Amino acid sequence: MPVPEVADSFTGQINQITLGAAKAEGGSRTKTVTVGGAKNVVYGGSFDDAGEKPVIAMDVLDSKPHDWPGALAEQYKNVFDSPGDWAKKCVQEFGAELICLKFDGIHPDRQNRDAAHAVKVTEQVLRAVGVPLVLWGCGNDEKDNAVMPKVSGAAKGEKCLLGTIKQDNYKSLTAIALADGHFLIAEAPLDINIAKQINILASDMGFPLGRIVMFQATGALGYGVEYAYSIQERQRLAALTGDKMMAMPVICDVGYESWRAKEAKLADAPGWGPAENRGPMWEAATAVCLLQAGVDIIRMRHPKAVETVRKFISEIWS
Amino acid sequence: MILIAERINGMFKDVKQAIQEKNRKVIQDLANKQTDAGASYLDVNVGTAAADQEGTMQWLVETIQSAKGGCSTPLSLDSQKPNVIAAGLKVINAENGVLLNSTPLNKKTDEEILDKYIEMANQAGPKACIIALTMDKNGVPQDTDTRVAIAADIVTKAMEKGFDAQRLFIDPIVLPLKVPNAQVQPGNILAAMDQIRFLSDPPPHITVGLSNISQGAAERSLINRVFLAMAMSHGLDSAIADVLDEDLMNVVAASDMLMNKQIYSDSFLKVYKTVNK
Numbered sequence: 001m002p003v004p005e006v007a008d009s010f011t012g013q014i015n016q017i018t019l020g021a022a023k024a025e026g027g028s029r030t031k032t033v034t035v036g037g038a039k040n041v042v043y044g045g046s047f048d049d050a051g052e053k054p055v056i057a058m059d060v061l062d063s064k065p066h067d068w069p070g071a072l073a074e075q076y077k078n079v080f081d082s083p084g085d086w087a088k089k090c091v092q093e094f095g096a097e098l099i100c101l102k103f104d105g106i107h108p109d110r111q112n113r114d115a116a117h118a119v120k121v122t123e124q125v126l127r128a129v130g131v132p133l134v135l136w137g138c139g140n141d142e143k144d145n146a147v148m149p150k151v152s153g154a155a156k157g158e159k160c161l162l163g164t165i166k167q168d169n170y171k172s173l174t175a176i177a178l179a180d181g182h183f184l185i186a187e188a189p190l191d192i193n194i195a196k197q198i199n200i201l202a203s204d205m206g207f208p209l210g211r212i213v214m215f216q217a218t219g220a221l222g223y224g225v226e227y228a229y230s231i232q233e234r235q236r237l238a239a240l241t242g243d244k245m246m247a248m249p250v251i252c253d254v255g256y257e258s259w260r261a262k263e264a265k266l267a268d269a270p271g272w273g274p275a276e277n278r279g280p281m282w283e284a285a286t287a288v289c290l291l292q293a294g295v296d297i298i299r300m301r302h303p304k305a306v307e308t309v310r311k312f313i314s315e316i317w318s
Numbered sequence: 319m320i321l322i323a324e325r326i327n328g329m330f331k332d333v334k335q336a337i338q339e340k341n342r343k344v345i346q347d348l349a350n351k352q353t354d355a356g357a358s359y360l361d362v363n364v365g366t367a368a369a370d371q372e373g374t375m376q377w378l379v380e381t382i383q384s385a386k387g388g389c390s391t392p393l394s395l396d397s398q399k400p401n402v403i404a405a406g407l408k409v410i411n412a413e414n415g416v417l418l419n420s421t422p423l424n425k426k427t428d429e430e431i432l433d434k435y436i437e438m439a440n441q442a443g444p445k446a447c448i449i450a451l452t453m454d455k456n457g458v459p460q461d462t463d464t465r466v467a468i469a470a471d472i473v474t475k476a477m478e479k480g481f482d483a484q485r486l487f488i489d490p491i492v493l494p495l496k497v498p499n500a501q502v503q504p505g506n507i508l509a510a511m512d513q514i515r516f517l518s519d520p521p522p523h524i525t526v527g528l529s530n531i532s533q534g535a536a537e538r539s540l541i542n543r544v545f546l547a548m549a550m551s552h553g554l555d556s557a558i559a560d561v562l563d564e565d566l567m568n569v570v571a572a573s574d575m576l577m578n579k580q581i582y583s584d585s586f587l588k589v590y591k592t593v594n595k
Binding site: 192193194196197200201204234238243245246 | 584
């Protein structure tokens with residue numbers, strides 16, 4: 001008896017985007033990164049349907065972090081005070097395809113740094129590395145609205161990924177990203193309906209849907225990864241069945257979320273094995289899980305986890 | 319929901335006059351307006367406006383395709399006469415698809431009419447689809463079972479010809495409500511849809527000429543949209559309808575949402591027209 005053909009085929013496709021502008025396009029990047037384009041679920045359909053390989057964006061903070069667990073801080077302690085060197089290390093030593101410059105230091109509850117600082121750091125990192133940048137605010141709406149437009153301007157024409165816009169705070173960043181030629185990260189709090197709504201809101205302001213990347217607040221292994229997984233999967237299925245308001249590539253924040261888990265950060269837990277392995281394992285496991293739901297850009301932190309995940313990506317996307 | 323916009327039809331006064339006066343603007347405006355309103359197809363029916371139906375069909379197709387900005391919405395060539403459809407196909411750009419609307423299973427005067435439509439669709443390209451009516455040489459059936467039996471014959475015939483069921487739109491024929499003893503018909507049609515959607519896997523599309531149900535009745539728009547919501551819950555995934563009726567379009571958007579075919583967002587009404595294409 002012949003085996004019936006049961007492969008699903010879809011009518012939709014994830015938008016394909018290219019981050020970073022080379023000199024010819026008015027930027028200064030020596031590399032660009034293309035993601036998206038999938039026409040089927042991960043592992044589904046033929047290889048031609050798989051789209052571009054997911055990429056890893058390694059986190060660089062604008063200011064020295066004071067709360068990073070030892071096993072993670074150990075990797076970057078020599079470059080904590082120089083975001084440019086930090087970014088260079090991630091690209092040259094760990095092969096980061098993108099640098100995610102995260103402006104934690106501007107948050108009023110942390111160092112409360114000003115726009116001039118943020119612009120200086122942006123320029124440093126742009127000079128230090130040739131890969132495209134993700135420019136990510138601190139999460140405080142008021143401060144982000146004051147600082148991120150300046151950051152955007154400092155990287156004008158570089159085709160960065162700028163974020164995040166939210167349902168109740170999207171106008172400033174959307175307008176500036178449109179003017180400066182950047183891509184936008186649209187953030188939703190693990191809520192598929194809000195994810196769609198924010199895309200519509202940005203689109204209503206004239207921002208092209210093809211320049212949006214979706215972000216659902218990520219949950220780490222043991223801390224809600226199953227919610228994140230099911231939402232990512234549903235978003236992907238909606239996109240593949242033709243919902244153009246959901247056809248954006250997806251970014252997730254695995255590094256930050258994984259290292260919040262006590263299993264990853266607790267140094268003194270003899271029964272759990274050595275801390276220098278636990279954290280990277282937690283981060284890698286979270287990333288590998290979400291990759292299978294369909295994500296395109298993963299923010300990560302520990303080089304060992306990055307190595308594991310990159311190996312996984314090259315195995316399933318080849 | 320696959321919406322076939324009904325307004326370019328020679329039975330409407332403005333279209334009839336436009337055909338007679340060869341007024342391209344009236345037709346092109348309707349094409350653009352219906353496209354903007356969310357039409358998946360634009361129905362094209364020459365009606366009774368001209369003696370030369372073939373020539374008129376060609377004039378309509380060419381007029382729509384040359385509308386400002388190049389209207390690329392696929393067309394639904396609406397005629398019971400294969401020669402009129404064939405005339406339209408000669409001048410059409412079927413790259414984005416075309417719907418041949420419509421054929422019964424068979425006719426007293428033409429046993430092979432369904433075969434002819436399948437043949438024409440195959441020649442028009444891989445995206446060409448057919449609307450087939452659950453009607454045969456004995457006329458329009460009044461009951462559920464005959465509708466389903468004819469639909470089954472249509473699906474079987476298509477399969478024999480290697481014509482994909484997903485290129486087939488079955489129309490179980492909606493009759494005007496306001497006719498003596500016709501009030502059982504809506505129920506019969508819904509019951510027929512329940513069975514038609516299991517005739518093949520994947521199933522054929524199911525479509526109706528929606529506005530027929532309220533022909534001659536009061537509160538037409540209300541009747542149309544309530545029946546549409548009911549039918550969608552019984553498997554209707556297409557309709558020949560007035561896409562310029564905003565209340566009707568809102569019912570389509572809300573029904574899609576309630577059946578989990580679209581992901582909810584607060585702006586779902588606004589966004590439906592763009593997402594639907």
